[in-house]
Structure formats: C-alpha cells, structure tokens
Amino acid sequence: MRPGNPEALSLPYDPSRIEPERYAFWEQLGVFQPRADLAAAPRGTGSKAPFVIAIPPPNVTGSLTMGHVLGESIRDTIVRWQRMEGRETLYVPGMDHAGIATQNVVEKKLRAEKQSRHDLGRDGFLKAVWEWKEQYGGLIFQQERRLGTTPDWTRERFTLDEQYSHAVLHVFKKLYDEGLVYRGRYIVNWCPRCRTALSDEEVDMVETDGHLWHIKYPLKDGSGSLTVATTRPETMLGDTGVAVSPKDPRYTGLVGSFAVLPLVRREIPIVADDMVDPKFGTGAVKVTPAHDPNDFQTGRRHGLSEIVVMDEDGRMNDAAGDFRGLDRFEARTRIVAALQDAGYLDKVEPHRHNVGHCSRCNTVIEPYLSWQWFVKMAPLAAQAIEAAKKGKIKLFPGRWKKVYLHWLENIRDWCISRQLWWGHRIPVWYRGEEMIVSIERPEGDGWVQDEDVLDTWFSSWLWPFATLGWPNPTNDLARYYPNSLMVTGSDIIFFWVARMVMAGYYFMGEAPFSHIYFTSIVRDAQGRKMSKSLGNSPDPLAMMEKYGADSVRFCMVQTPTGQDLLFDEKRLESGKFFANKLWNATKLVSMRMGDEDLSGVKESQLRLTLADRWILSRFANAVKDVTRNLKTYRFAESAQAVYHFAWNEYCDWYLEMAKPRWALADLGDAMTDEQRADLRTARWVSWKVLDGILRLLHPFMPFVTEELWQALPHDGDTLAMASWPKAKKSWFDAASEREVEFLQAVVVAVRNLRIESKIAPGKPVPVFVRGDAAQLDLLEKLASQITPLARIEKLTVSRDGSRPKVAASAVVEGAEIFLPLDGLIDLDEERARLAREAEKLLTDLEGVKKKLRNQDFLRKAKPEIVAKENERLVQLEETLDKLKRAQQSLISVKE
C-alpha cells in the first residue's frame, strides 16, 4: 500500500493542469501495450481471451472531429474497463491513406503553386504526397492523445506501409486467381472532377429539380415521328436506339422499324424491351448505351452499338460533332436550343428526380463506359450473411442487422479500380495482348503496369488482420485475431463493416470480430451534419481545453444509443462539475483520514453503523449496474449509475453522515476504544467506497480519477492497471437500505418544515417524532449522524405519545414529525400547507381505492401487486388521518 498525497489536492480542480502530464505517465508505465505477463501465457478462451479492438483508421488528411471523439471515447472506455477486468487488451491504431481525399488535398496545394500533378509526373507527385504525409499527416493522433485514449502506439499502421501494401496486392492476386476479380468494360460511376471511377457507395443521391424534355424523333419512313422523354438531352448524341414496352399498343407497329436521330441524322432501331414503363413519360425511351446503366443493359440485349460522346472531364468529345469541346451542362443547353430551333422539341415539364453526386467533391456523377476492375461480391457475401443470421456476429443496436443483410443480399459487384496515383497500384502487367497479374514485375522486357490504383476501401477491408501482419503467419495474428469488438459509425456499414466481415471470412476463415457497436452520428444543435463548409463543427481541442478531456469523454459517451446526437456545447459542463465535486470529496476524505494506516484493516474489526452498511450496499449495487450496462453497451446508463451513486448517495448523504465520527479525532487521547473503532470505521468505509467510485469511473474519466486515486492511499502504480471492483455479496443489505431511506425521508421532511415555517436556515431546531418502536429505535441509534443533516438541535423521540402543542408537522411512513413553533409563525399558513398536502394524498388515495374496488384487478393481478396496493391504502389513510389531526390541533390552538 502506498501512502496518498493529499497536498496534490490543495489547488482547485483544473483539468488543463493535470491532464497532459498524466498521459506521459501512463505511456511510461507501458499501460497501452498488452500486459506482458498475460501476453506470455497461452492464449485463453472466452472472457480470458485477449480483448482486441482496432481503430477505424482515420484519413491521413484528417483532423480530430467530435465524431472521432465520440468513437474514441467509447472505444477507450471499453478498453480501459477490460484492462481493469484483468484481460490482456490490445487497441490497434492506424491511418488510412484515403486515396481520393488525400490526392485532392495535395493537388489543391499544387494548384495554389500554379502546378498540376501532371507537371510533376507520377513519381514526382507521389513523392510530394509522401512529403505532405510526413509533414502534416497524422495530426489527428497528436490530438487524440489529449483525449487520453490508450492505443498501443508501437503498433501504429498505415494502409500504405510496405507490409500492409503487400497484403493488399496479395489479396488482389488471390481473388483474381480464384476468379473473383475481373476486368470489364462497363458503365461505372464517373466523377469528371476527380477523373476517376467510383463505387456505388461513393455516390450520394440527391433529389433535384430537373426537367423532362420531350423530343420528337422522326421515323425513317417519313410517316411521322415518335416522342421520347429524357432528363438528359445532351446524351442523345450517343443514342443508338429507341425502346418501347412490348405491351404498349401505341407502338406495336413501330417495333422493328427505324427512327432518325435529330441533329445527328443517325438511323436507330426501335426495339421492344420490358425495361420500359408505358405509363411514364411518352412510353418511349431513347437508348444511350454508353451513358446510362439501364440503357447499357438494354443495348446489350438488343445488340445496339455503344457510342461514347464525352471525355473523362465531362466535356463532349469528337463523337459529339458540332458540340465537341463543350462542357456537358453547356452542351445540354445548346442541344435543347438546337432541338427547339429545328422543331424537334415537343415540350418541357418540370421533373424532380435523383441525381448522383460524388461523395468527395459533390460533382454530378456521369455514368461512363470504361474499362475497370471489379470484384464479384455475391460469393463473398454468403458467409457474411450467414454470420449475422446465426448470431456469430452481433450488431448493436440490433436493428442494423436488417440494413446489413439487405445490402448483402442485394449486393452488386464492386468497382475497385481508381484512375488516381495515390494508392496501391494494380498489380497487373500488359505487353501487347498479354496480361499478367503479379505482385512483382514480370521477367522480360516490355511489360507495362496497369495505370490505375485500387479503391481505398479495398485496403481498409483487410484492417482487422492486415494490421497484425497478415499474410505472414505472425504471432500477433495468431494471438489477436479475431478482434473482439468493432465500434464505428453506421454511415460506413457498407463501405467498411460489411466488407470487413466478408474479407475476414474469405481470407481468415473467421469473422473479424463478434460484436459491432454503431455510434451515433454527431450533428449540430439544429440537427445538421457537422461539416467544414457550415463551420458548425466545434473544435474538440478547444472543448477539451475548456472543459477537460475527462468531461468531454464523460459527456460524449452518454449519447443516445444508435440515434443521432444533437451536440450542444452546454452539455459538456456537467462532466467538469462532476469532476470538481469528486475532487472536493476526495480532498475531504483524505483530510479526515489522518495518518492512520488503514491498509491492514479487516471488515471484521470495524464497527459498521447503519450508514456504513447502507453505503456499502448501495456501492455493491452501483458496481453491478455500472458493469452490467457496460457489458451491454449502455454507456449512458453506466455512466449515470456512477454519477448518481457518487454524487447523490455518497457525497450528499454518506459523507455528511460520516462527519460526526470523523470529528472524534479531535478528542485525541481522550478517545475511548469504541470511539477509536468508530473513527477507524468511518475512515475506512469512506475511503474504500471512494476508491471504488474512482475505479468505476476511471474508464470514463481517466485523468481526474487517476489523480485522485494517487492522492489517496493506493495499491499499485496506476489506477489504469488496478482491478475492477467486485460487488461483494455480503455488502448487499436490503434492510439497511430501507432503514436509511426512512431516515432520509425524516431529514427531508424536517428540512421541508423549516423552510415552510420560515425558520432561518442556520438556526438549530428541536424536533419531536412519534412513531412505532422500530422507527424510534432507528432514529435514536443514528441520531448523531442525522441531526446535523437537518440542523436539529435536539431530537426527541416520543415513546409516551406526547407532542408539542403548537407545531408544524409531517408524516413519514406513518411516523409523525413535529417541529415546535411556539407561536413563531403564521398558523394559517401552516394549516393551508397541511391542507394542500392532504389534498394531494387524497387524490392518490382515490386512485388506490378505485383499483382495489375493481374485482378484476383483485382476481387477475399478481398477488404481490395487490398486496402492495393494499399496503399503500393503509399507509395513505393513516397519513391522511394524522395530517387531519395536525390540522385540528392547530385550529384548537387558535381558538
């Protein structure tokens, strides 16, 4: 046992003073690494298995947001709790190279210097990005240390690390060899600004007000025209057909004949296809196979040619004839005008529809026909689906399972090639007609590597095992895979979570983790998403500076489960106030501990009072609550349980009840043996329970709890490695809880009477109590501990039934409490108060009576419920009766 250091508490609580130092302290102790003694032992199973969690790797360009703070608070709370439970814990940190995002950032910087990536060339540009990464990348982890999180920094990974890159390329080759990666020319989502293909997940659909243009296409035989409706007239230049519904009688005669494409004069066939809905628009659809995914399918079904009319910047190309060189939106305007001039435009209707936007830069997506690499997903999805269905992986909150399954069951192939430079270059080599998939450059001359890189998510989906050294059979991999838990936002459930599960099964034969907890999405007070452009994202570092990292953690962790969090800075105050409260409580306890060594004290040597038994029982309950709620990811409930116990029970009541016994120390040598034992007991219990509170709270508020724990006598180097409290069976004591509840009710009643009677707050008052023998006995036994709480001058328990003549009165559990007034106050007011009280009781009484008159209730309700109501009836009637008599006595005094 080490002595405490009470002087540490002489200054007021100031988070910015204590927090930064503590982090270095933990790091020096090696708190963040898996415990060496446990890591040296054979790997256990179940709750003895290592607890492993990986950070969702933030973008290398990222800086800390409140969203990160939320996730990190939750992850670290769990890790710290598990560590205290004695488990070997590993929290793996790392960053994502974030292909598009990072390339955008560096290109922007180049633009500011009037350069483009093409000026530097591929190698030069990559060098520039790496330099940027070394200089600015990873800022987020510097910021994160301020939050007090405990990842094992010695294992920090980056998705472009050599080993990790090898894993990515290995995966590509393996999937290719096994027929799950293929190259093909298909319509993909193309961002003309980023100049790359995107996956479906990287496209945001935005409901947009547009138009439906009705365009007349003349029939080749000159017998008239048919009208098509389109939202994208500019693509008509690439039309190679017109489709109608086979069931549409209007057009049956035309199927098989040709129309002449306006402006272009190309003859295009009219085909029948089920894709067409006769009820929409004109029932005739222009078919542009190279610029629309549906039309692509239709085109393939009917053997229509595919004419690309735009380039990769979204400008019209040579195939666009007179419109070549125009931006696609400019071309739209000009084409519509040209159609109108030539009399082809039938009409224009306003039309609301969904338009895809690049999730990175918000540019309108262009469906674009190009050569890309894809992953066949259906075979990978099968096990991920089964895992969730069979409960091998559990999602919290559970409703996300449906979302997860729906996506997997309707999964589409994944476009993984990106026309970028920053990323894992696709390990495919070409020489003339030859193609080789190989991680190494093939032997021989003339091989040219594929220009494209892989989607960033194609590397991050390997995170749970690639960070542990895979594909090499490392010790870490054997020991720490699978991970235990994934904590992340539901916004990346498809991007990342579901894909990790697929990769985990496919490459490791096992789910990457068994539990997935989805955090809230942090929004501003108006419910808007946090964003740089809105400027509504509070700076987490400023928040920590102002309220302390402890408070930020404590408050952020208490988010509604699986609901959006409307962030309001004001909320952060409460954690700081709580920390301050504990600071002062600890100061008090440590001051009153004296220099007595309590470490060897056994419970059997103590003289536990009712108050002690009560607080120990309440503590045991708190331990149970806090732990149970952590187990089920109910962080708000867990945190609230400590908060409420520490503040409203321990500080508000127990410490006050301990004060009179602490004061015995003033007697010095004059103390009797019994008094000495009482003093020791009060010291021991107040310290033990406080120690327990600090342990329970440590995962949530690591800094202040460590600081306070060090100030008290403690065992071990750091609270971070101390053991998690256990709820001792012998401490649960329902009888003591009931008895103290009664005493508390008496105290509250007296406080009430004083206020109602307008007695000066500081003035001690005599109090008389009439009640049953057990109640009076209780009061007498604990008199010295409760009289200060209500400023009672002298507590007289009235065994003979006598009572003061003129008194304010209240009834608590049948006991009558009298506060003598001696004509001090307005009797009318006291009578009115009693009347109000009685009225309230009467309403309750009516309710109970009604219930008990109901035969159905008596017959069908559970017996204990009926008994409870009966009990309540008796008590209400008794109380009411006593209040009435009190009123009577006041009247008789007046008369």
Next chain:
RNA sequence: GGGCGAUUAGCUCAGUUGGUAGAGCACUUGCUCGACAAGCAAGGGGUCACUGGUUCAAAUCCAGUAUCGCCCACCA
C-alpha cells in the same frame, strides 16, 4: 417506391421483462454552517404526437394516422 428511426418537463434525452412518469440543463426560493457557489437545501413544471385495440392495468404490447429525420431503390 420500399425499409428504419424519432415524437415523454422550456431544451437535450433516460425510462431493460406492462404495475404510483425520471435525469441533466434552464427556471423559482433560500443559503459564506470547517470538501465543494463548478456548491448546498427546497420547489414549480408532463392528457408520454394522435386514434383505435389487447389487458384488471399501457409511455411501455398490437394496428393505423400525422409530423420530422435517415437509409436503400435502374422509372428514362
């Protein structure tokens, strides 16, 4: 077009198997009494969105309605 979530005190939200509606903040009143004014004590404030149903009993279970939000979806 499908799916999901929300609706409880002025605000943000709890309310785990149905059994007397809670917390924090805000508000009112009173407090330099030996830890704490970042505090203490006391208090006001709710037809639990609406309608129906199940039940002895519904904030809680079921059905529907309304409003808000999110996700998914190839009607050009």
